[in-house]
Amino acid sequence: EVQLQESGPGLVKPSQSLSLTCSVTGYSITSNYWGWIRKFPGNKMEWMGYISYSGSTSYNPSLKSRISITRDTSKNQFFLQLNSVTTEDTATYYCASQTYYGSIVGYWGQGVMVTVSS
Amino acid sequence: NIVLTQSPATLSVTPGESVSLSCRASQSISTSIHWYQQKSNESPRLLIKYASQSISGIPSRFSGSGSGTDFTLSINRVESEDFSIYYCQQSYSSLYTFGAGTKLELK
Numbered sequence: 001e002v003q004l005q006e007s008g009p010g011l012v013k014p015s016q017s018l019s020l021t022c023s024v025t026g027y028s029i030t031s032n033y034w035g036w037i038r039k040f041p042g043n044k045m046e047w048m049g050y051i052s053y054s055g056s057t058s059y060n061p062s063l064k065s066r067i068s069i070t071r072d073t074s075k076n077q078f079f080l081q082l083n084s085v086t087t088e089d090t091a092t093y094y095c096a097s098q099t100y101y102g103s104i105v106g107y108w109g110q111g112v113m114v115t116v117s118s
Numbered sequence: 119n120i121v122l123t124q125s126p127a128t129l130s131v132t133p134g135e136s137v138s139l140s141c142r143a144s145q146s147i148s149t150s151i152h153w154y155q156q157k158s159n160e161s162p163r164l165l166i167k168y169a170s171q172s173i174s175g176i177p178s179r180f181s182g183s184g185s186g187t188d189f190t191l192s193i194n195r196v197e198s199e200d201f202s203i204y205y206c207q208q209s210y211s212s213l214y215t216f217g218a219g220t221k222l223e224l225k
Binding site for chain 1: 150152154161162163164167203205207209212213214215216218219
């Protein structure tokens with residue numbers, strides 16, 4: 001079974017970049033779609049974007065100028081970078097396996113809480 | 119963006135009751151709706167895909183229905199482990215969006 005594990009700093013200063021890593025076991029990231037989803041305080045969920053098996057990406061337009069999702073196939077990891085963060089980016093960040101051409105989130109990581117604060 | 123409106127925001131029930139949770143889309147989305155359950159301090163898990171298709175390993179008391187703009191997640195005889203937040207998510211648009219969630223709580 002596929003397993004995903006997020007890692008990265010839990011505290012980021014405003015205007016800096018948020019960088020997270022998702023390590024995947026049990027499945028190759030050269031198959032399927034691999035995404036990032038965040039849950040804000042108050043329970044709102046937002047799909048941020050994904051990187052496909054071929055390396056192509058799709059992003060939420062609301063983040064398009066700030067987000068980058070990349071991968072390292074040799075380590076079976078993919079990455080999230082979100083630039084110019086503000087306190088409104090404080091959330092729990094989940095990496096996920098998106099199946100059916102990216103439509104459905106089949107597996108989720110455990111999530112990592114990221115707080116943006118000075 | 120396709121907006122998903124879930125109702126009610128909170129549903130208080132006693133174990134053994136059967137419940138229906140609603141998800142309404144701002145435009146017709148065929149059956150491109152999926153349901154997730156998130157228990158406290160856990161990651162979400164997929165319950166139902168494409169409005170009514172079951173997922174392996176999910177108890178049969180969970181079922182989904184609907185098409186177009188109105189969708190329902192039904193739980194037949196709620197059990198104590200079902201008290202969670204339930205989200206719907208659409209994939210009709212490539213900008214995937216989630217509903218705000220329905221919290222199922224113990225009455």
